[in-house]
Structures are given as structure tokens and as C-alpha cells.
Amino acid sequence: MDKTIEINNLSKEYKVLNRKEGFKGAILNLFSKDYKYIKAINNVSMEIFSGEILGILGRNGAGKSTLIKMMTGVLKPSAGALSINGNTPFKNRKQHALNIGIVFGQRSQLWWSLPCIESFKIIKEIYSINDDVYEENMNFFNELIPLNELMNKPVRLMSLGQRVLCDILASFLHNPKIVFLDEPTIGLDIDVKDKIHKLILSLNSKKKTTVILTTHDMGDVDAICKRIVIIDNGEKIYDDKIYKLKKYFGPNKTLLAHINSNKIRDDSVVITNIKKLIDKHIQLIDYLSVECNNRWIKIVVDENQISVLKVLNLIQKEFDIDKIEIKEISTESVIKKIYEGKCL
Ligand SMILES: Nc1ncnc2c1ncn2[C@@H]1O[C@H](COP(=O)(O)OP(=O)(O)O)[C@@H](O)[C@H]1O
Numbered sequence: 160m161d162k163t164i165e166i167n168n169l170s171k172e173y174k175v176l177n178r179k180e181g182f183k184g185a186i187l188n189l190f191s192k193d194y195k196y197i198k199a200i201n202n203v204s205m206e207i208f209s210g211e212i213l214g215i216l217g218r219n220g221a222g223k224s225t226l227i228k229m230m231t232g233v234l235k236p237s238a239g240a241l242s243i244n245g246n247t248p249f250k251n252r253k254q255h256a257l258n259i260g261i262v263f264g265q266r267s268q269l270w271w272s273l274p275c276i277e278s279f280k281i282i283k284e285i286y287s288i289n290d291d292v293y294e295e296n297m298n299f300f301n302e303l304i305p306l307n308e309l310m311n312k313p314v315r316l317m318s319l320g321q322r323v324l325c326d327i328l329a330s331f332l333h334n335p336k337i338v339f340l341d342e343p344t345i346g347l348d349i350d351v352k353d354k355i356h357k358l359i360l361s362l363n364s365k366k367k368t369t370v371i372l373t374t375h376d377m378g379d380v381d382a383i384c385k386r387i388v389i390i391d392n393g394e395k396i397y398d399d400k401i402y403k404l405k406k407y408f409g410p411n412k413t414l415l416a417h418i419n420s421n422k423i424r425d426d427s428v429v430i431t432n433i434k435k436l437i438d439k440h441i442q443l444i445d446y447l448s449v450e451c452n453n454r455w456i457k458i459v460v461d462e463n464q465i466s467v468l469k470v471l472n473l474i475q476k477e478f479d480i481d482k483i484e485i486k487e488i489s490t491e492s493v494i495k496k497i498y499e500g501k502c503l
């Protein structure tokens with residue numbers, strides 16, 4: 160595989176004021192030269208290959224966005240070297256921008272009050288996308304997600320999930336070689352996350368685009384990445400295939416679902432019903448453990464055998480579920496285990 164990105168001993172420090180508190184402090188801050196430095200990225204090296212989906216995983220504040228901002232040319236590194244398709248992002252910003260797409264999960268790149276399709280047309284002009292490419296891409300996007308209900312909606316009227324889906328499509332519109340997705344699934348429900356995972360996989364496989372995504376959610380990298388890099392306190396602490404971690408942590412997920420009905424008093428009846436249901440439809444009762452307390456159903460699902468969403472669909476047919484939660488292996492526990500040296 161071709162290398163598309165080379166990062167060597169990259170570091171980024173932010174210079175911040177040592178702020179003093181209170182009213183007097185606020186005045187002093189205006190004139191203060193009392194600075195401190197925060198090392199957000201510390202001596203990170205890695206190579207990224209054409210066409211791969213690389214997941215950058217780390218807790219909040221680990222340095223993921225800082226790394227992405229350097230790769231996209233928004234921030235200048237404090238030290239080290241960064242080369243993307245032969246360009247230095249910060250120096251060749253304009254040239255670099257034509258080759259990449261960017262989505263920040265926290266805010267949209269689309270025009271807030273314009274119908275989405277108008278934003279797409281503006282992007283077409285900005286990147287001088289020719290008519291054939293535009294049409295081909297829109298047709299392909301439409302196969303992945305029905306666009307008619309989205310394209311006439313202004314972004315401000317969209318749900319967060321719809322907005323992120325549109326942002327992702329927009330980032331692929333000019334056929335960039337690399338797309339950066341900074342926390343694309345932040346704040347989304349499990350079913351919308353699932354849609355986004357599928358969308359990213361389809362776009363990557365059709366377009367052979369290199370996709371670099373950051374997340375603090377183990378579920379994202381589990382669903383779409385073969386290789387992950389884990390960043391903690393600005394340092395790279397893991398860089399390898401995800402299956403090596405998965406073998407260690409196992410494929411289990413915990414589904415929590417709450418039944419919205421006062422009629423159901425007896426938790427043990429719920430358990431029996433669920434077991435019957437699962438047995439009838441999927442016959443995998445051995446792979447699941449089922450509990451129920453105060454109308455909270457708890458099922459541990461072995462995802463090598465069946466997806467947690469399938470199990471959820473099944474129990475939704477029988478029960479009126481009003482709250483769900485799916486617990487992944489937590490990123491915190493993964494990082495802790497790496498520090499303990501248990502999976503290197
Ligand atoms: N513009 C900034 N000025 C000062 N410190 C910053 C700035 N942006 C981020 N930081 C700090 O740098 C560290 C890494 O932040 P960030 O890259 O946003 O992490 P992540 O995206 O993994 O949550 C954090 O300690 C954060 O507080």
C-alpha cells in the first residue's frame with residue numbers, strides 16, 4: 160500500500176495565560192506575561208496508507224483534535240515533520256485543501272439557513288466540481304441515503320444525525336483523497352451511529368478514500384476500523400490492528416432497555432418472555448445472558464454471534480421500550496489495560 164501521510168516526531172504546544180481569578184485578576188490578566196505551555200501532542204510519529212480507515216481513539220482532551228488540525232493545515236506544528244501526499248499542510252494550505260474533506264462533529268460546514276442542496280451547489284462551485292462528477296456523486300449518495308427528504312431542508316431544521324450525515328456526504332463531494340472526521344458520532348443515538356458507520360464504510364470502499372476519524376467511543380473504531388491509534392495525554396500509546404485488542408477484550412456488549420409499561424410487574428415473567436422470543440427467532444440463547452430488574456432489561460450480547468441491534472429489534476416487537484443504552488467496552492478501561500501492559 161502507498162503511504163499517503165507521514166508524521167515524524169510531531170509536537171504541538173499551546174501557549175496559554177496563567178489566569179488569575181476574580182475581578183482584580185481579570186484586570187491583571189490583560190497585562191500579564193505569565194504564560195504556561197500545554198503540550199497537546201508530544202512527539203507523535205506514524206504512517207497512514209492510501210485507502211485505509213484509521214481510527215484515532217482517546218479520551219476527551221487527549222490531543223485528537225489538535226492532531227487532526229495539524230493534518231488539515233489549520234494549526235502549525237511546534238516541532239516535527241508532517242507530509243501529506245508530498246505537501247506540508249500548513250505551508251501549502253490552498254493546494255492541500257483541494258485534496259481533503261473535513262467534518263467536525265461539533266459544528267457544521269454547511270450553510271445554516273440554506274436548503275442543504277444549495278450548500279452542495281456552493282461546494283460544487285468552490286471546488287470547481289464538473290457536472291458529471293457532481294451528478295455521479297449525488298446519484299451514488301442517493302443510493303446510500305434517500306436524499307429527497309434531506310436536500311430541501313435547511314441545516315438548522317435538521318436533527319443532529321441528519322446534519323452529520325449531510326456533512327459527511329458534503330466532505331466527499333469533490334472526490335478528496337483524504338477525509339478527516341473529527342468525532343463524527345458525538346452525541347448521537349446508537350441507530351444513527353450505525354447509519355454513519357455504514358455510510359463511511361460504503362464511501363471508503365467505493366471511492367478508495369483514506370478516512371481518518373477521531374473518537375472517544377470504542378464502538379466507532381470497533382465498527383469500522385481495522386487499525387487504531389490510541390492517543391493519551393498527547394502521546395501515542397497504541398498503533399496496531401484492532402483485532403489484537405479485540406481478542407483481549409472480547410466481543411461482548413451490554414444492552415440495557417427500559418420497558419414503558421406499569422402493567423408489567425413481574426421481572427421474572429419478562430425474562431422468560433425474552434428468552435422464548437430469542438429462542439424462537441434466533442436460537443442463540445447460549446450466547447446471551449438475560450436479566451431484568453424494575454423493568455430494566457439487561458442482555459449481554461456476543462457480537463460474534465449476533466448484533467446487538469438485532470436483539471434490540473426483536474425485543475422492541477414484544478415490549479414498549481422507552482429508553483435504551485448500549486454499553487461498549489469503555490475507552491477508559493482499554494487505555495488502563497494498555498498502561499498495565501496487558502495487551503501490547
Ligand atoms: N486552542 C487551545 N488553547 C489552549 N489549549 C488548548 C487549545 N485547544 C486544545 N487545548 C488543550 O490541548 C489538549 C488537547 O486538546 P484536544 O486536541 O482538543 O483534545 P481532544 O480532541 O482529544 O479532546 C487539552 O488539554 C486541551 O485543553
Ligand SMILES: [Mg+2]
Binds near residue numbers: 223
Ligand atoms: Mg476533540
